[in-house]
Amino acid sequence: MATAKAGPVRDTVRSQAVRLRLLGTEADRLTGVAALLLATQQAVAGLGGLGGFVHLREAAPGELRLAAVSGLAPGFSTAWARIHDVEEVPPARAARSDTGVWSADGMGTGASGTASVPLPGPNGPIGVLSVLTAGAGSPTTEDWSFLVTVAAWAARRAESVSGDSDQPPRESEGTGDRAAAELRMSELTVALAEAVSSLDVVRAVQERVLPPFGADGMLVEVVERDHLHILGSTGYSQEFLDQIEGVPLTTHTAATMVLRTRTPCFAESPAAFVRLFPPLESLVNVSGKRAWAVLPLIASGRGIGCCVISFSEERSFSDEQRTLLTALSGLVAQALERARLYDAEHNRAQELQRGLLPRELPSLPAVSAGARYLPAGHSGEVGGDWYDVIPLSSDRVALVVGDVMGHGVTEAVTMARLRTAVRTLADLDIPPDELFAHLGDLVRDLGDDSYATCLYAEYDPVTRVCTFSTAGHPPPIVVHPDGTVVRPEPDIDPPLGAAEPPFSTYELHLPDNSLLVLCTDGLVESTTRDIDEGLDQLERAVSRAVAENSQSRVADRNGEPSFTLDDLCDIVVSDLLPDREHTNDDAVLLIVRTRGTPDGNVASFDLPDDPRAAGQARQHVREQLALWGLPELEMTTELVVSELVGNVSRHASGPSQLRLLRSDTLICEVYDSSLTTPRIRRAAFTDEGGRGLQLVAAVSRRWGTRFLPEGKCIWSEQALTP
Known part of the structure; x- marks a missing residue:
């Protein structure tokens, strides 16, 4: 801290005249709050400060009241509305000592320091003028002289400022004077701040x-x-x-x-x-x-x-x-x-965040989806909420909703890293609990104060089972086709970054046309309701909307839904967040309608554990493709199953199984009990083998391997038209 004696300086007359040019003849007519505001502006401009303010003495002894503010961030006026002169903040010290005071105390604003000078009165200081400085160190002697001059000018015109901040400046004669008197400058200053x-x-x-x-x-x-x-x-x-x-x-x-x-x-x-x-x-x-x-x-x-x-x-x-x-x-x-x-x-920041969220949700055989991302309307900061719909092998789908704790650009970037990691791990076809174990390691590597909640679910349209894990995140809500609402209440693991493996896994059986509703806490939790009340309200909103839709479908001769999932998202959001502009947290809503694979589109065949397996697999392919009316895929599919079954015969053990799925693509799966991972290798010109997986990759749209508790599955997808 530093203390400077107030007084004129011989070498600064010309400089002061330049900096005080606005405090001239016309400004001399100003009184009260208008004068204090102009003086504060001049002080800030003269020192190149970040902002300024004036405190005046109250009638109550030992108390200073904020009378004018210029250029400061929201909340300052509330935090420093009143100061007792026994405090150790710069304005109080200047009021006690009758001298200019500078301190490396930015009064919670992030400034490098605060320079305060008293407003002189006949019986001691009547207030204090303060400027939040931007540079390091105390103001120069010239700066102190300038502040003292401005403070003296303001003190002579502060007489009409009463102790009640709601009172307007003193009224003068004439229409213009009355307009100036009626203008509550202090209110405008606070509103702008x-x-x-x-x-x-x-x-x-x-x-x-x-x-x-x-x-x-x-x-x-x-x-x-x-x-x-x-x-x-x-x-x-x-x-x-x-x-x-x-x-x-x-x-x-x-x-x-x-x-x-x-x-x-x-x-x-x-x-x-x-x-x-x-x-x-x-x-x-x-x-x-x-x-x-x-x-x-x-x-x-x-x-x-x-x-x-x-x-x-x-x-x-x-x-x-x-x-x-x-x-x-x-x-x-x-x-x-x-x-x-x-x-x-x-x-x-919002463009960054929106750019990291899905531009549009994929259209998949197993699910259709609608989603809403709602940035906080009140805090003005971006957050770390995200959602995703990720296609997996065999028409399975991963559904993700997550929330990085905190707000700001850092949290939005962390969200992007987690979303990328989830997509990468999902491509490996690992189960939800194992995925969370890897994701938790990533969050812990970000720092001790980094946490994220997440819900990760996998839906299999063949079994119609949804498997999910949740780390500190609200559970999903399920609405069956008949309108029955099911809200599972699993034991939720702690957030990622705090939880340790193993993570719990839960299963839900979803009949065709069920709705799966996932959200972040910003949708259901607020200052006026806890998360359980919010989930109850979400459940009622979805149930009511589905019931109204069912009634509309009965009235519709074609039986078509009266609204889409996007419409349903809008209805739910309007119900839970009627005043979005005043929310203080981001919110995500993801609603998914599930569709099971018809039994007639699935064919499974057991294969013997001997060299005849490949031939039998080709025979099953020919018969099944003829039944499905896909003869044009017969040659490539026989090639695929021959290579996959041949790999099992050469490198695995035990019986195997062939499964064919007809969907938007033709999916071939070969199951075995081995955990050996097949890999494409580079075959030399003289090698007689080693090109089987290269051929599979050449004729398939995509292919891969996923591991199961009892072994593995090698799969391939082909477009239905060559």
Whole structure:
């Protein structure tokens, strides 16, 4: 910590004059909160700080109240609304010592430090002006002199600020003075400080600026790629907005002029506006307005946009109003620049997250699916929720829903790593509990504070059995075709990163056209309901929607569903999250309708444990393909089963089995009791064998091996048309 004596410095007169140029004749007319805000802006700009604020002494002894804030993040006004002067924070120390104080204490904002100087009064300090510094070390002597000068200017004009923050500044004579008095500058400052997005800034201006001035029109434009684009508007027709959208900065309009000159423009009548901008006469008529205040938005030394306050009646602008509107434009510019940086980062993060989720769900023989991903509406941060539908061998399907704990870009990247890992492990055709063991190792490698919940399920359309494991994640909900709702209550393992193998595995039998509903906790859990209540509500919402759909199907002569799975997702989301804009967690909903493989599309044959097995397998293939009407696949399928069965005869032991599945593809499976993994090897020109799996790979769309408790299965898929 450091303490600096306040006092004039001989070598800084010219520099101070430059930095104090806005505290001139017009600004001298300001009093109360408006003056404190302008002083705070000047102090922040002069020191190149991250933000600033003013505390005033309360009537209660030993207490300081926050009276003005500029350029600070949401929550600051609440955290530091009142300070006791016995505290060791810089404002309290400056109020006690009557001197300037700098401390490497950013007061929870991330700043490198805080510089505070007292507002001098006849009987000691009446308050404190503070700036959050950006650079390392205490401000220079010149900076201290500048802060003392600004603080003295603010102190002389702070008399009208009462202890009640809801009271407006002191009212003066005249219409302009009354408008300035009615403007609750402290409320606007707080609203801008708490604005997160650009639209929040526009809303704050609309609600806090227009009513006190009696204005009925507002237009906020921002500079993007040398053009002006409309960010928000009030009181203008769409015809007018279409004409001014995307105007190049090189054109001669009111907005482009104030940006070039960085000087506000006030037009008190249409005639005055046309005198300034003759080519815009037709635009004036379309606008429907008769007086304008066109304010440049300048932040970090550059023009970022323009704010137009307009009126339906002609009116004059007093010097005080002009000064006040100019000060307001500075507040809006700072808030807008910060909000646009947030918007850009948030949009990039959301694009990253959405890019990592499935662009569209696959259409598979065993399932159809609908899903919704809903980013948090209130926190503004991306999360680590994800879902996936992964095709496996033999028409089986893996269904995944997961949630990385926490919010932010780091969590979104972790989600991407886990989703990639799940897909890689799923391709190995390992069971859910073994997959979780590998995935848990990955999460632990990310750090001690990394955790993720996940539900991984495999559905087999031949057996109609869904096998799943869950690590700290809500269990699935099943809706049978007759409307019966089943909610399994398994013993849920801890989240990945905390749980140790073995993981529990559970099985569900799913009749055809069953619904499997999976979600993350953001859909069912909130500050107003626990997760069990949310799951109950989810169960009721799905059950009610399915019942209504069944009634509609009865009324439909064709018996067609009255809505799709996407429609069902929308119904459920609307029921559980009616106010999405105020949610504080991401949410995922995945609804899957299952379809079993008809018995007539499955054929199984036992094969002997001797050299006759390949010949018998070819005979079974010819007969079954003739029965299914697929003679064009006979030659390639005989080749495939010959090689697969031959491999079993040469390298495995015990009886084997052949299974054929007719689906969107023709699937050939050969089962044996060996755990030996078949591999393609490079055969030399002189080798008489070793090319069998190469031939299988050449005629198959894909092929592979999956291991079972009693052995393994080698499988191949062929397109139904050659």
